Amino acid sequence: MALRFFNTYSRELEEFAPREAGKIDIYTCGPTVYSRAHIGNFRAYIFEDLLQRHLEARGFKVHRVMNITDVDDKTIRGSREAGIPLTKFTEQFKEAFFDDAETLRIKRADEYPSATDQHYIDKMISMIGALIAKGLAYQADDKSVYFRIHNFPNYGKLAHFDLTQLQSTGRVKHDEYDKEHIGDFALWKAWDEKDGDVKWASPWGPGRPGWHIECSAMATALLGDQIDIHCGGVDNIFPHHEAEIAQSEGVTGKKFVRMWMHCAHLLVDGQKMAKSLGNFYTVPDVLAKGYTGRELRYALIRVHYRTQLNFTWEGMNEARESLGRIDDWLRRLREIAGDESGIAPGHEFEDALDDDLNISAALGFLFETIRETNRAMDRGELDPATAGSWLQWWNRVDAVLALGGQEIEIPPAVLALAKEREQARLAKDWKKSDELRDQLSALGWEVRDSKDGQKITKRAGA
Numbered sequence: 001m002a003l004r005f006f007n008t009y010s011r012e013l014e015e016f017a018p019r020e021a022g023k024i025d026i027y028t029c030g031p032t033v034y035s036r037a038h039i040g041n042f043r044a045y046i047f048e049d050l051l052q053r054h055l056e057a058r059g060f061k062v063h064r065v066m067n068i069t070d071v072d073d074k075t076i077r078g079s080r081e082a083g084i085p086l087t088k089f090t091e092q093f094k095e096a097f098f099d100d101a102e103t104l105r106i107k108r109a110d111e112y113p114s115a116t117d118q119h120y121i122d123k124m125i126s127m128i129g130a131l132i133a134k135g136l137a138y139q140a141d142d143k144s145v146y147f148r149i150h151n152f153p154n155y156g157k158l159a160h161f162d163l164t165q166l167q168s169t170g171r172v173k174h175d176e177y178d179k180e181h182i183g184d185f186a187l188w189k190a191w192d193e194k195d196g197d198v199k200w201a202s203p204w205g206p207g208r209p210g211w212h213i214e215c216s217a218m219a220t221a222l223l224g225d226q227i228d229i230h231c232g233g234v235d236n237i238f239p240h241h242e243a244e245i246a247q248s249e250g251v252t253g254k255k256f257v258r259m260w261m262h263c264a265h266l267l268v269d270g271q272k273m274a275k276s277l278g279n280f281y282t283v284p285d286v287l288a289k290g291y292t293g294r295e296l297r298y299a300l301i302r303v304h305y306r307t308q309l310n311f312t313w314e315g316m317n318e319a320r321e322s323l324g325r326i327d328d329w330l331r332r333l334r335e336i337a338g339d340e341s342g343i344a345p346g347h348e349f350e351d352a353l354d355d356d357l358n359i360s361a362a363l364g365f366l367f368e369t370i371r372e373t374n375r376a377m378d379r380g381e382l383d384p385a386t387a388g389s390w391l392q393w394w395n396r397v398d399a400v401l402a403l404g405g406q407e408i409e410i411p412p413a414v415l416a417l418a419k420e421r422e423q424a425r426l427a428k429d430w431k432k433s434d435e436l437r438d439q440l441s442a443l444g445w446e447v448r449d450s451k452d453g454q455k456i457t458k459r460a461g462a
């Protein structure tokens, strides 16, 4: 089945083929490091991780770049308020971002360029110079440089509205009085005293880059003039990605991105999870409630990326339950599996993801498989070779989902106690069996008895 994705640019499902056979370049807008990223941000990063892992499972060599926005109004304000230099202020949130990404099993990008790296600042300055030379940008009286949207006819194509028709409402912010058009956006922001010592030299005087040019410069510097896939959350479509197209294509004259993919928001009580609304949770907030990184990963990955997802604790419990079913299934398969393997399972899981990352269909197929093989095991009809094949299939599937692993983390001491308890139950020594259950519980583990024997799971909150 051919790969197809929903392209925000055309608002249509399009068959996707990279520019170069077997290789895919992906640019993903990364965090603005003025505070710890919230789990809404991580929904976007998990969607991008799923995309990368699936493309790799399909045999593509993926080269992914994720930028770090470490200079903008918010980072400057934060460092001023904290009374520490900008780089020191942003460093702590960069570290936190990498910690949280690891907790959520997100594959590292190949590169994490920082906007404040002089190499990229130079690239931003040269792009702005090229835009001015082409009449696509101008320096205003306030010394800042703005993009002239009237001279870029495609402006608004990604967001699907005609922005050049925007009329000034007379409520233009004070610092934007000098623009020719209300929709013109800043490429270079002239230094003012609020910026303190955050400034770089440029042909237009001291200042700092606008957020949009940062991404155009880092994307083209690392991936070239044209990119296969560019991702972000839907809130990035306008103005950020619209501006990235105008700047990049304005300079190169080539189509910047072949496939624009955006994920819908993570909501809380029906509202977007956002720093500004104060309705957010961070990864450590969720861990502090007793959940694990893989449970959160499951909760964020299980809904199609273009569908809004409401975050609830009930959803976290459902994630735990679903993972428990996977763990139990794997344990049963491992007990049965022999060395040889049988008929190789098909590619329904991968086919589902080929279709615009249809994770609901892919997980539906996984759980249907679990139900069917469990039934066969209940009847004692699953032979060792078939069990082995399903385990191999799981390894393939889990290279994309990255949800496995928990079931082998049961410590040997816990396994020994569980074994002892099993013996006690066989000997009908209920008192000893209960004592052992209490001991296991004290260690944070719960045993349940089923017709297939004991099931050991980590106690909620342990």
Ligand code: AMP
Pocket (backbone or CB within 6 Å): 029, 030, 031, 032, 040, 041, 042, 043, 044, 231, 232, 233, 234, 235, 236, 263, 264, 265, 266, 267, 272, 273, 274
């Ligand atoms: P920011 O640090 O605000 O630039 O956001 C980083 C990434 O997270 C961007 O791709 C945003 O579109 C995305 N994002 C922000 N809030 C949410 C949310 N509530 N749900 C999903 N993605 C989000």
Ligand code: ZN
Pocket (backbone or CB within 6 Å): 028, 029, 030, 215, 240
């Ligand atoms: Zn960006």
